[in-house]
Amino acid sequence: MITAKFGGTAVTPRNLVHLKEIVTPYHKCVVVSAIGKEYLNDTKTTDLLIEYYNNPCDAVWGKIEDKYRRLVEVNAIDVDVNALLLDARSRATRYSLQYCMSLGEELSARVVAVFLKAQYLEAEEVICFDDSGNLDEENTYRNVNERVKGAQLVVVGGFYGGSKQGRRTFSRGGSDVSGAIFAAATNSSLYENWTDVSGVCVANPTSVADVETVASMSYGEMYLLSLAGAEVLHPDAVAPVEQKGIPIKIGNFFKPYGKSTLVSACPSFNKLLSIAQKSQDGKIVTTVLHSYPQWRIVKLISRFLRKNTSKLEFFGKSREVSSLKLYNLQFSDNIVRLTTDISILPSLYKSLIE
Ligand code: ADP
Numbered sequence: 001m002i003t004a005k006f007g008g009t010a011v012t013p014r015n016l017v018h019l020k021e022i023v024t025p026y027h028k029c030v031v032v033s034a035i036g037k038e039y040l041n042d043t044k045t046t047d048l049l050i051e052y053y054n055n056p057c058d059a060v061w062g063k064i065e066d067k068y069r070r071l072v073e074v075n076a077i078d079v080d081v082n083a084l085l086l087d088a089r090s091r092a093t094r095y096s097l098q099y100c101m102s103l104g105e106e107l108s109a110r111v112v113a114v115f116l117k118a119q120y121l122e123a124e125e126v127i128c129f130d131d132s133g134n135l136d137e138e139n140t141y142r143n144v145n146e147r148v149k150g151a152q153l154v155v156v157g158g159f160y161g162g163s164k165q166g167r168r169t170f171s172r173g174g175s176d177v178s179g180a181i182f183a184a185a186t187n188s189s190l191y192e193n194w195t196d197v198s199g200v201c202v203a204n205p206t207s208v209a210d211v212e213t214v215a216s217m218s219y220g221e222m223y224l225l226s227l228a229g230a231e232v233l234h235p236d237a238v239a240p241v242e243q244k245g246i247p248i249k250i251g252n253f254f255k256p257y258g259k260s261t262l263v264s265a266c267p268s269f270n271k272l273l274s275i276a277q278k279s280q281d282g283k284i285v286t287t288v289l290h291s292y293p294q295w296r297i298v299k300l301i302s303r304f305l306r307k308n309t310s311k312l313e314f315f316g317k318s319r320e321v322s323s324l325k326l327y328n329l330q331f332s333d334n335i336v337r338l339t340t341d342i343s344i345l346p347s348l349y350k351s352l353i354e
């Protein structure tokens, strides 16, 4: 039995067709995100919903409607999209902001269930949060099993669940977490996470050209990378499947048989595992995960720093001037962290793979 999660770029009018190539009779649970970006400067449905909650006007709701209308029309899905949208709008500002933010995933799941001829499952009725906002694992796993049992295939919205106070969401990117919960609750043999890039790469492929996919890595390595800014998988999506020893396959829905990453108990074979980057307090923290001996990584990083330094002549005296402000450099077991003023991802990647 397989659980598959499809991210926001898969759930777009143009890309939805790929789900039919990927979902097989071995799949039992399909978890979907809200419609994501359709082009570079597009706005994600979840962001439009936040905007609508703060300013409930026709202009913003119109953008949400347009996305879901096209999703249905382009894929010739036999669903009354006007009724769905009318119902969603009637609830959009009635409750909390998190309730409003959940509507994108709900709409996606309702439409995709019809598209895949599957059973729609309401996430609010199965994923339970306790009074402190943490997942109530026992009740959630029981609910999931009761509702999934007997069904050929269920489609559910990621990112949210229910609580005594109403709907709650995970943090942004949280559909990955819902996918992991469904995989763990149903003891799936595999958790597939389908996204718009070919698995976890040695660096963010949207910032660096021609980066290799990391074929396999451990749960711990994946967790560290997610925390360090590799947003390809939400960090909280690791623990539920790790506890059950369920591997995660992170693959590209554009190329389902192409390169992918398998996250399991086995550590990566890559010497340079991956470089991740995130902004923190106005600075950029770059984390390198590797298995080089200490002397080797020190040498590689020193070479990178030297490359960013030029010799300037001042009145006959030469001085070293660095083109990048380095605030902090830390070496610990298999991890190097550099805090800088600018993005060093492409140049650091180049220095470390040469
Ligand atoms: P989804 O909508 O499928 O959840 P996300 O946008 O959340 O997709 O995650 C996929 C994105 O993660 C990629 O498009 C890429 O820009 C980014 N990313 C950051 N670091 C990495 C990395 N090391 N490997 C792959 N993708 C990465």
Ligand code: ASP
Pocket (backbone or CB within 6 Å): 007, 008, 033, 034, 044, 046, 047, 104, 158, 159, 171, 172, 173, 174, 175, 176
């Ligand atoms: N739609 C939510 C977000 O944009 C959750 C997700 O995509 O995983 O953060």
Ligand code: MG
Pocket (backbone or CB within 6 Å): 007, 173, 176, 231, 232, 233, 234
């Ligand atoms: Mg994501």
